[in-house]
Amino acid sequence: MEKKREGVIEGMSRIVSDPYYFLHFMAFFSYLPIRNSAAQFTSHRLFDREVQAFLAFLMFSAIKMVREETWEAFIADSLFYAKIFLIAVSLIMDYRVAIWFSIAFSVIYLLAQQPAFSKLGTAKKLTPLQLEDLLLEGTTTKYWLIEFYACSSSKCVRSSRCFPELSITYSNNLLSFGTIDLGLFPNTAAKFGISLAGGMSQLPTYILFEKGVEVSRFPDFYVDAAPSLPITKKLLCQHFELDRLLLDYINGS
Numbered sequence: 001m002e003k004k005r006e007g008v009i010e011g012m013s014r015i016v017s018d019p020y021y022f023l024h025f026m027a028f029f030s031y032l033p034i035r036n037s038a039a040q041f042t043s044h045r046l047f048d049r050e051v052q053a054f055l056a057f058l059m060f061s062a063i064k065m066v067r068e069e070t071w072e073a074f075i076a077d078s079l080f081y082a083k084i085f086l087i088a089v090s091l092i093m094d095y096r097v098a099i100w101f102s103i104a105f106s107v108i109y110l111l112a113q114q115p116a117f118s119k120l121g122t123a124k125k126l127t128p129l130q131l132e133d134l135l136l137e138g139t140t141t142k143y144w145l146i147e148f149y150a151c152s153s154s155k156c157v158r159s160s161r162c163f164p165e166l167s168i169t170y171s172n173n174l175l176s177f178g179t180i181d182l183g184l185f186p187n188t189a190a191k192f193g194i195s196l197a198g199g200m201s202q203l204p205t206y207i208l209f210e211k212g213v214e215v216s217r218f219p220d221f222y223v224d225a226a227p228s229l230p231i232t233k234k235l236l237c238q239h240f241e242l243d244r245l246l247l248d249y250i251n252g253s
Contacts, residue, residue, distance in 0.1 A: 019112040020114050023111070034097055049088075060078075064077045069161075069232045072117060073158040076157070076158055087101050116156065117161040120179070122167045123177035125179050125181075127180070131146065135209055142174050143176070145206065145242075152183055155201075162231055163206075163236075170237075170242045175245050205218070205219065206239075
């Protein structure tokens with residue numbers, strides 16, 4: 001109960017403090033006074049459509065809550081459906097209202113972006129020089145799993161919770177986790193064979209190093225080899241055989 005209360009408080013504080021959530025909240029809230037001012041000109045047809053849109057939104061949100069692994073992906077999809085339903089209902093009221101919401105959401109898209117999951121777990125935030133030193137020295141752990149990401153990439157935001165949670169489960173004296181922000185260090189991408197072309201479609205990229213040498217990566221080297229499936233903990237765990245590495249550590253291999 002206490003954790004739920006803390007989660008609600010944290011969610012409310014993010015709505016107030018983060019521009020992305022605050023602007024969306026204000027845009028959706030503005031529907032109420034607009035709806036109230038137009039009440040005398042609306043009919044039962046609008047109310048019926050509002051109920052239908054609300055029930056449809058709840059249905060889509062419930063489906064996404066089951067399918068999506070991270071809250072960031074769930075929130076992104078829920079806001080997308082909410083915008084569509086709100087604009088559709090506004091068209092019934094007045095096409096000018098629908099235009100207003102379309103412009104408002106476009107401005108929000110240009111001014112603010114969805115924040116990524118802020119915690120690192122046991123992963124270390126690295127600079128390119130720090131990563132190079134770790135790989136060259138080889139005096140820390142045998143394996144390093146590195147996430148290359150950019151906060152401006154929606155795919156990175158949607159999957160931003162996966163890597164920290166994996167690091168908590170699988171980090172040990174054999175395997176360490178690290179992250180590099182290619183938004184801050186874009187020149188590092190080419191060094192590791194990562195393409196930032198095509199809207200950063202290759203991000204996030206994950207590379208596993210063994211004693212300083214790359215042994216596996218996801219997605220592949222090719223520019224068009226963007227991951228077709230959403231990044232999940234299960235996908236990364238299977239691709240890099242993290243369970244095997246954990247067993248090797250437990251067995252002292």
